[in-house]
Amino acid sequence: MSFLDLPGRFDEFADARRQGFLKVKQIKEKGGKVAGIFCTFTPTEILDAAGLYTVGLCGMSEETIIDAEADLPRNLCPLIKSSYGFALTEKCPYTYFSDIIIGETTCDGKKKMYELLGEFKDTYIMQLPQGIDREYTLGMWEKELHLLIKELEKRFGVEITDEKLKKAVLKRNLQRSLYNELFELGKLDPPPLKGFDMYKVIEGSGFSFDLEENCSKLRELIDNTKEAYQRGNRPVSKDSKRILVTGCPIGGVLDKVVNTIESSGGVVVCFENCGGVKPVRHLVDEGAQDIVKAIAERYLKIGCSVMSPNIQRMQMLPELLKEFRVDGVMEIVLQACHTYSVEKREIKKIVNGAGLPYMAIETDYSKSDIGQIKTRISAFLEMEPLE
Amino acid sequence: MYYTGIDIGSTSAKVIVLDGSNDVICRNVMPTGWSSVDTAEKIRRELAEAGINSECSKFVATGYGRISVPYADKTITEITCHGKGAAFLYEDDTCTVIDIGGQDTKIISIMKGQVIDFIMNDKCSAGTGRFLEIMASTLGVGLSELCNLARSGSGVSISSMCTVFAESEVVSLIGSGHSKEDIAYGIVDSITNKVKSLCGKLSADNTRIYLTGGLCESDYIIESLSDKLGIRILSNRNGRYAGALGAALSAKSIK
Ligand code: SF4
Ligand code: SF4
Numbered sequence: 001m002s003f004l005d006l007p008g009r010f011d012e013f014a015d016a017r018r019q020g021f022l023k024v025k026q027i028k029e030k031g032g033k034v035a036g037i038f039c040t041f042t043p044t045e046i047l048d049a050a051g052l053y054t055v056g057l058c059g060m061s062e063e064t065i066i067d068a069e070a071d072l073p074r075n076l077c078p079l080i081k082s083s084y085g086f087a088l089t090e091k092c093p094y095t096y097f098s099d100i101i102i103g104e105t106t107c108d109g110k111k112k113m114y115e116l117l118g119e120f121k122d123t124y125i126m127q128l129p130q131g132i133d134r135e136y137t138l139g140m141w142e143k144e145l146h147l148l149i150k151e152l153e154k155r156f157g158v159e160i161t162d163e164k165l166k167k168a169v170l171k172r173n174l175q176r177s178l179y180n181e182l183f184e185l186g187k188l189d190p191p192p193l194k195g196f197d198m199y200k201v202i203e204g205s206g207f208s209f210d211l212e213e214n215c216s217k218l219r220e221l222i223d224n225t226k227e228a229y230q231r232g233n234r235p236v237s238k239d240s241k242r243i244l245v246t247g248c249p250i251g252g253v254l255d256k257v258v259n260t261i262e263s264s265g266g267v268v269v270c271f272e273n274c275g276g277v278k279p280v281r282h283l284v285d286e287g288a289q290d291i292v293k294a295i296a297e298r299y300l301k302i303g304c305s306v307m308s309p310n311i312q313r314m315q316m317l318p319e320l321l322k323e324f325r326v327d328g329v330m331e332i333v334l335q336a337c338h339t340y341s342v343e344k345r346e347i348k349k350i351v352n353g354a355g356l357p358y359m360a361i362e363t364d365y366s367k368s369d370i371g372q373i374k375t376r377i378s379a380f381l382e383m384e385p386l387e
Numbered sequence: 388m389y390y391t392g393i394d395i396g397s398t399s400a401k402v403i404v405l406d407g408s409n410d411v412i413c414r415n416v417m418p419t420g421w422s423s424v425d426t427a428e429k430i431r432r433e434l435a436e437a438g439i440n441s442e443c444s445k446f447v448a449t450g451y452g453r454i455s456v457p458y459a460d461k462t463i464t465e466i467t468c469h470g471k472g473a474a475f476l477y478e479d480d481t482c483t484v485i486d487i488g489g490q491d492t493k494i495i496s497i498m499k500g501q502v503i504d505f506i507m508n509d510k511c512s513a514g515t516g517r518f519l520e521i522m523a524s525t526l527g528v529g530l531s532e533l534c535n536l537a538r539s540g541s542g543v544s545i546s547s548m549c550t551v552f553a554e555s556e557v558v559s560l561i562g563s564g565h566s567k568e569d570i571a572y573g574i575v576d577s578i579t580n581k582v583k584s585l586c587g588k589l590s591a592d593n594t595r596i597y598l599t600g601g602l603c604e605s606d607y608i609i610e611s612l613s614d615k616l617g618i619r620i621l622s623n624r625n626g627r628y629a630g631a632l633g634a635a636l637s638a639k640s641i642k
Binding site: 352357358359371372375376378379382383384 | 467
């Protein structure tokens, strides 16, 4: 693994998911409550303020898909099937230990899956509005946030005060700023770390359960990386093509896609998806009078394809292409994800319009298409820039 | 110095040797068979007999078996090679290339001799040479006969994209007494439709489209595709060597 060339702390993040199993068990033994989430639209500040420990439950392996297919159609996004399968088979300790699962009405597959999940796990579904261009959207989402607050207060016998929310906002904002700072490293040429390692750090952070500790580790890691770079450490060749990855969440295909890019002459300098800049680019207004409204506002800035029209994504992408001096864009679409799949056309237009090559890869969690994906990615990276 | 391109595809392996002035010194095609490693070795021996070895030639391997050529100086994907090869073969550096290969079909957009965009079929075999082969054998004919039959058929359409379902569709068409010609027509029609929809996904505004790969040898496929796309598709009998040719041309830039 490439962590060998990187300053300390990286391996710790990469291992966080496994380490977290123990932590979550300890939390439960001490009477702590755990909330499982599936999406970046979940307002984590509210869960924090309720004293819950939050963990992402997105299924990232093929292992349980076969079990999930007993209840779900085959022709469904692998992320949905895998997540459901892990809950069904109790193979994921995080799902198993979750006292409540918060879902949102995002894509069709996910929201209908939550209905089935609700039959055997405690779930609570938030109604996410999908048209941010309507003036009532913010009000509706705000109401949903208040409903969630009430629900959690009732279920867990806690009081969620403005003060607690404000504290949570500060912490989450700090964490998001640190994520952004880490992502900014991708702007250096060559970048001081591979995209794969960057992604692993963010992924690992989701299993830390202690925001403060996580933030100080992130701080240290960023500083170490910068310092090593200044000392002349160059883990990435300056001839690598600078790739922006966009599309569906890629936790389950990270190896297949990102490692292939990075072993075929490319480096991922920016992730414009759920594990990347998309959900953290905007912060909550800390000084706001109405803190719940401020939280609601921030979440509606996430440019996910479940939004219609998806204005935020189309606005942010061209900015990122410039900021990160991208040489090419690769879009990853999970099989049967209709929202991202349909949006490909618009994304391609934007990317080609900026004079850059674009390629979309449709894939799932299986290994059957590795050969084909390698060929496509290599061919994409072989393309010469046009004068 | 010689420049050798070796294109090991899923059904056949093609070899082209160029000299310094881009003249073809020798070329060869053979079935890939079970093992691309064995095929690569066979090619090495044959080339050596003809006096082409690593002392006097650079080798570039391409195609899905490119990783099985231990003596290659470089491997390059078939997409880049087909693009380069076709631009050279058809003496046109701004065009669109359709390659219907054994395992996959690719549409490649070329500008100034470089690949600027491409698209490949998804992982199933619909719209590939393999699909045609399987359907031909279900009908009990060879590939070229299938194309000849198709010319005088009409009226049948195969709706399944999946090879397995399409096969049973063909079987039931046979069962219900449709003529071989009509079924053959339906099979070719289904593949050219699939290629057409792939073309639609590529942002190419090219007016010149070339066909490469083994199916170049069928005039009927070219005609049927031309009808679908509303443009005369150009091809020539050497189209199947486009990948190997592109590989040989790329060998020239190896230091
Ligand atoms: S892609 Fe959209 S729906 Fe899926 S996790 Fe991300 S924000 Fe949520
Ligand atoms: S990847 Fe697409 S289909 Fe899968 S959960 Fe996310 S939005 Fe839904």
